[in-house]
Amino acid sequence: MLKESIRLAAREGAERIIESLTQRVREVDSRVNAYVQFDPKKIQRSQTKGPLAGVPVSVKDNICTRGWETTCASKILEGFIPPYDATVVEKLRQAGATIFGKCNMDEFAFGSSCETSAYGPTRNPWDLNRVPGGSSGGSAAAVAAGEAVAALGSDTGGSIRLPAAFCGVVGLKPTYGRVSRYGLVAFGSSFDQIGPITKTVEDSALLMNVIAGHDERDSTSADLPVPDYTKALGRGVKGLRIGLPREFFVKGLDPEIEKSVREAARIYQKMGAVIKEVNLPHTKYSVAVYYIVAVAEASSNLGRFDGVQYGFRAAHGNLRDLYFETRDQGFGEEAKRRILLGTFVLSAGYYEAYYLKGQKVRTLIREDYTKAFDEVDLLLTPVSPTPPFKLGEKLTDPLTMYLSDIFTISVNLAGVPAMALPSGFTKSGLPIGMQLIARPFQEETIFQAAHAYEQETKWFKQNPKL
Ligand code: GLN
Numbered sequence: 444m445l446k447e448s449i450r451l452a453a454r455e456g457a458e459r460i461i462e463s464l465t466q467r468v469r470e471v472d473s474r475v476n477a478y479v480q481f482d483p484k485k486i487q488r489s490q491t492k493g494p495l496a497g498v499p500v501s502v503k504d505n506i507c508t509r510g511w512e513t514t515c516a517s518k519i520l521e522g523f524i525p526p527y528d529a530t531v532v533e534k535l536r537q538a539g540a541t542i543f544g545k546c547n548m549d550e551f552a553f554g555s556s557c558e559t560s561a562y563g564p565t566r567n568p569w570d571l572n573r574v575p576g577g578s579s580g581g582s583a584a585a586v587a588a589g590e591a592v593a594a595l596g597s598d599t600g601g602s603i604r605l606p607a608a609f610c611g612v613v614g615l616k617p618t619y620g621r622v623s624r625y626g627l628v629a630f631g632s633s634f635d636q637i638g639p640i641t642k643t644v645e646d647s648a649l650l651m652n653v654i655a656g657h658d659e660r661d662s663t664s665a666d667l668p669v670p671d672y673t674k675a676l677g678r679g680v681k682g683l684r685i686g687l688p689r690e691f692f693v694k695g696l697d698p699e700i701e702k703s704v705r706e707a708a709r710i711y712q713k714m715g716a717v718i719k720e721v722n723l724p725h726t727k728y729s730v731a732v733y734y735i736v737a738v739a740e741a742s743s744n745l746g747r748f749d750g751v752q753y754g755f756r757a758a759h760g761n762l763r764d765l766y767f768e769t770r771d772q773g774f775g776e777e778a779k780r781r782i783l784l785g786t787f788v789l790s791a792g793y794y795e796a797y798y799l800k801g802q803k804v805r806t807l808i809r810e811d812y813t814k815a816f817d818e819v820d821l822l823l824t825p826v827s828p829t830p831p832f833k834l835g836e837k838l839t840d841p842l843t844m845y846l847s848d849i850f851t852i853s854v855n856l857a858g859v860p861a862m863a864l865p866s867g868f869t870k871s872g873l874p875i876g877m878q879l880i881a882r883p884f885q886e887e888t889i890f891q892a893a894h895a896y897e898q899e900t901k902w903f904k905q906n907p908k909l
Contacts, residue, residue: 449498449646452592457488457497457541460592464499464543468590471909474571477585479504479562480512480545489539495653496539501591503582504545505552506637507626508532511542515628516560517550519773520754529626530661531595531637531654538653546594547581550775551745552602552630554578555847558838559777566834567609568907569873573831576609576847578602582640583610587874588909593641593650597627599634600733601826601851604863607640608826608876611865611902613893614640615647618883619858620665622651623658629744631737632663634855642903644864644894648672651886667884675887676894681715683892686819690726691850700825703867703875708823710899711892721818723811728804729853730845735788735801736856742785748773780841809857812880821888822880825850826863830873854880862889865902 452460465483472478478501487510489496502508505515507525509532514520532542549559557580558564565580567573568588575584579596583606586594596603598616607614615638622637629635639650652673657666687708692701712718750756750769757768774782788797815822828849837844854861859880866877881888897903 448643449495449593449649452498453496457499460497461486461499461541461543464590464592468544471588472590474566474909475568475584475588475590476563476565477547477581477588477590478544479514479516479547479560479581485511486541486543489536489541491537491539493538494649495535498540499543499592500535500540501543501546501582501585501594502532503548503579503594503596505548505597505628506532506595507628508542508545511545513545513628514754515551516548516562517773517775517778518561518755519748519769523754525626527626530623530658532626534653543591546579546585549578549580550778551628551741552578552597552599553741553777553781555601555605555844556837557581557606558834559775561775564834567831568909569611570831573833573873574609576606576827576831579640580606583607583612583614586610586612586640586642587907589906593639593646595637596640597635597637598855599631600737600855601848603638603640604826604851604861604876604878605847607863609831609874611874611905612640612642613644613647613862613864614638615651615862615886615889616854616860617651617655617886618860620663621655621860621884621886623656623661623664625658625660631740632744633740634737644890644897645673645676647862648676648890665884670887672887672890675890678891679714680711680892680895683716683821684819685711685716685718685892686721686815686822687718688721688723688726688815688822688824690723691824695828696825697829699869700827700830700875704823704825704877707866707877707896710896711823714895714899719819721815721822723815723853725804725807725811726853729808729856730849732801732804732808733848733852733856734845735797736805738781738785739789739798740785742782742789745778745782805856808853812857812859816882820881821892824878824880826876826878830869830875850878859883860886860889862893864893864897867902
């Protein structure tokens with residue numbers, strides 16, 4: 444019997460739950476490939492009696508874990524075992540949680556399909572011929588497949604929310620600064636946030652209670668008190684103003700997804716929320732701006748992987764060759780594309796035309812959100828323009844792949860919090876997700892509305908047949 448929620452797992456006790464999860468991983472992970480590292484011998488039971496006592500949590504492989512290899516699913520970090528825990532991992536352990544395994548991802552979190560991993564793609568538990576979404580595809584697939592109680596992912600441009608939607612689970616990208624990034628291998632430092640991927644909204648709140656908060660080791664983490672997020676559950680949505688941004692319901696949006704999200708709006712209205720249409724006029728620039736600013740930050744962050752300090756080192760004659768060979772052999776194709784693009788947009792002569800301009804448009808996108816939140820408390824949108832696509836379908840066409848992020852990326856540009864949660868299934872049985880977006884540091888409003896909808900619809904009761 445699978446114990447999928449944090450409360451059930453805690454009641455079951457660490458021993459039994461770890462045993463049954465281990466059994467499940469043995470049964471299905473050769474097909475799903477959600478884990479890049481899973482070794483029951485490595486699992487250290489936490490002895491702490493905190494709020495997560497006995498609860499196993501799986502962690503995306505770009506989050507540093509003492510004693511566990513942390514590779515970002517890249518060959519260049521092969522064999523790298525960090526000497527320290529990321530702050531979120533430290534907090535999990537202090538709360539009594541047990542680190543259960545490291546989850547597969549797109550290499551360095553570059554991707555929307557979990558296919559660029561050096562360890563092979565993760566597959567969608569609902570249809571093994573389809574992608575789980577990316578980049579936190581391993582974390583979302585593990586939770587959906589019953590191979591994890593809960594997991595951490597990271598979201599730079601949709602990487603928690605897209606896989607959560609594709610796998611039919613709940614994924615929260617917190618406000619930029621809500622959760623410490625210390626020990627998260629940096630991709631786009633002004634975008635990256637760690638967040639929970641869980642079966643239920645309550646589990647998401649329980650994890651946020653533990654991982655959120657100020658950290659003096661991350662100067663961008665906000666020094667604000669952390670509320671008890673579970674208090675927001677059960678408040679209902681009476682009087683809550685929910686906006687549907689017109690720019691998110693456009694040509695190209697899959698009709699079944701549109702129907703599902705509009706139906707969710709009707710359900711909210713029935714429960715007492717006020718629904719109105721709003722505008723986010725600069726949305727159409729978000730993919731272009733993101734793929735300038737985020738790759739610029741990525742190219743700079745990836746400079747440190749040179750074969751000297753971390754992981755893989757190529758055979759070499761001299762220092763220059765060592766750098767060249769290590770980076771040539773260590774990075775995959777998409778990582779190289781980002782490094783080249785990022786270096787280009789930052790280079791003298793192009794900086795003003797691309798990077799600087801991108802930053803200016805980013806400000807306009809952020810202002811769109813500020814204005815929309817003068818009118819409403821929450822925004823309701825689709826997560827992805829399409830249901831989960833087939834493996835290989837978009838891999839050779841980067842632009843089409845990047846367009847999968849069209850509804851998630853502006854949230855990271857603005858730094859606001861957003862959650863993806865299940866909103867039904869397509870006729871062919873694939874999960875559909877919807878997105879709730881709130882004002883900065885108003886995760887509570889998201890939890891409040893997400894929980895109300897979840898309790899009304901109970902999509903989480905359905906599980907993939909593996
Ligand atoms: N798909 C986006 C990208 O490839 C998102 C990545 C992320 O959020 N880590 O950049």
